[in-house]
Amino acid sequence: MIAPASVERVLDAARIEDIVGDFVRLRKRGANMLGLCPFHNEKSPSFNVNVTGNYFKCFGCGKGGNSVQFLMEHEQMSFPEAIRYIADKYNITLEEVDASPEQKVEMLHREKLLEIAAYARKHYEQELWETQEGKNIGMSYFKERGFLDTTIKKFQLGYSSKERDSFAKKAKLDGFPEDHLQELGLINKYGNDFFNDRVMFTIHDISGRPVAFAGRILIKSENSPKYINSPESEIYKKSKVLYGLYQARQAIRKMDDCIIVEGYTDVLAMAQSGIEHVVASSGTALTEEQIKLIHRFTQNVTILYDGDPAGIKAALRGLDMVLEQDMNVKIVLLPGKHDPDSFIRESGAEGFLSYLEQNASDFITFKAKTLSEDSKNDPIRKAALIKDVLESISKIPDTIKRSRYLRECATLFDIDETLLVRELNQMLKKVNL
Ligand SMILES: [Zn+2]
Incomplete structure (x- = not known):
């Protein structure tokens, strides 16, 4: 305290x-x-x-x-x-009091870890900007992807060198204890760097402090995954962090909307083209905590995923959770093989935004559209689909919103609304029992 x-x-x-x-x-x-x-x-x-x-x-x-x-x-x-x-x-040192001895130790520990993460961030940035290897490999990659210096700086991108222990050596020399470095996953149990030969994405908490990293490999390799991430730690809980939220928060408030994409580079590409109210769930399915974070800034969420089956599934998973938080959800799938990064490159910010506007559907239409494809002319599957949509509606806490969606659902499926109301009430009763 x-x-x-x-x-x-x-x-x-x-x-x-x-x-x-x-x-x-x-x-x-x-x-x-x-x-x-x-x-x-x-x-x-x-x-x-x-x-x-x-x-x-x-x-x-x-x-x-x-x-x-x-x-x-x-x-x-x-x-x-x-x-x-x-x-x-104002450079005021805060005194902590009243905390129990255990709390004090924990807070001190947290502060130490945050300090190390900030130190690591600086190291990876220096490797990118100041070393020949970083410039040749890391920087050329970012430039090839079209990222400007301002974007690279704003998101604190970096590079981890090919050398096995470039970071470990320096950090230990600067007096950071090995167990702390391991705890953050920056070095492995052999004392070598965890991140090697990768471009680095800094993951920030809501106050802009680095808490974790993601490293992307540049050479295709059978044995190494494309991305590796810092493990969870006392300062990094995957489910409670959204990539880019710190940089996006003011734009989210201003636009009164938050676009959720899948990848780090999607966030970068969009932000650079002027669409700044973007965050990424970065590899995990959306969590309730992440939705609550967004809710601090806006009630409106636009989920923007790739149009492939995996993307559609991920979008549907995130959906009910957003509804439970009484937020408004729109969903947009991108055409063909595009991801946001490639699409914005091709269509520019204006084309992108107008595509969003024209193709954003509310969740009922979305579910109906995507799922009805395989339930065409099949009354049993159609009934299951309607039930599925009703499940989603039942998650909405606000009764007025709920009834508006019910009406829409009735029109869309061409069913008697009272029938839907009865079905929904039964679902709600079951939940409340
Ligand atoms: Zn005012």
């Missing part, structure tokens, strides 16, 4: 114009500052930063508060997260 005295120090140090200024462009007006409100849509600024009073206030939507409240509201930070953000900004 952060010591109350430290919290006080942070609150005293926080200048509202600095904190808000990190996210909103402010202009001086008299003693105060003025900008466009980040909490509501406006064309003429009514968002006031009162420098003497050290608070913000919007005369348009009424939102107001101090620096911590701004961060909590605007960045969806928790109170301690906001305090830490400000402490970082």
Whole structure:
């Protein structure tokens, strides 16, 4: 726990114009500052930063508060997260108190691991930008894929050298204990590097701290998988992290939508072309925790997967979970053999967005379309399909939304709506028993 005295120090140090200024462009007006409100849509600024009073206030939507409240509201930070953000900004060392000895050890341990992950991130970036091997192999790969320097920097991409222990050697020399390096999966039990001869993707937590890595192999190999990932650790729980969320969070809020894709490079390609509200579930099926993370920023999710059977299955799996969180889901499948990366290269950002707009279907239509193909003219399979769709509808907590979908379902399948209502009620009863 952060010591109350430290919290006080942070609150005293926080200048509202600095904190808000990190996210909103402010202009001086008299003693105060003025900008466009980040909490509501406006064309003429009514968002006031009162420098003497050290608070913000919007005369348009009424939102107001101090620096911590701004961060909590605007960045969806928790109170301690906001305090830490400000402490970082002003170089204030936070004192931890009141935690039990065990908690203290654990927190200290976590901090150590985070420090090592940050160190590793820097190492892989240096290998990419500063070594001949990194430039020749890693950088040429990223350039070949069309990634610009700004994208490579923004996502903190890196390179791990062919040398067996290039990272291990350096890290140990810099005093990082071997067991910690192993715990993060950065070195193996023989003391050698886990990531070798791969381009590196840094995986960040929601505050932008590196917590894990994914390494992509560049030469096709029978024995090595295309991607390897850091194992789970105290700072990295796969199910609670979304690749690119840290970089995308403001765009998600602004667009009020979050596009979920499958791969790291899909996120990079889309973000680079200006579609920034994109995250990847990176190899795993979507989890409830990931959906909850997104829910902090928007209620709307667009699932964008490859049009192959595996992609369709993955999309259907993610679906019910999003519905349970009372979020709105749209699904888009890409044409032919495209993935988002290749598609955006071919069609450009505008073509891409218009494709999304034209082809996004809500989940009923999606399920019906994809599944009805194989239940055509087969009444038994059609009944099963309807049941399947009703199952999904039953996951929606909001009754009004539920009945809207029911009506749509009735029209789509050309069935009496009351019949569907009865069936759905039975399902709901079963769940509640
Ligand atoms: Zn406002």
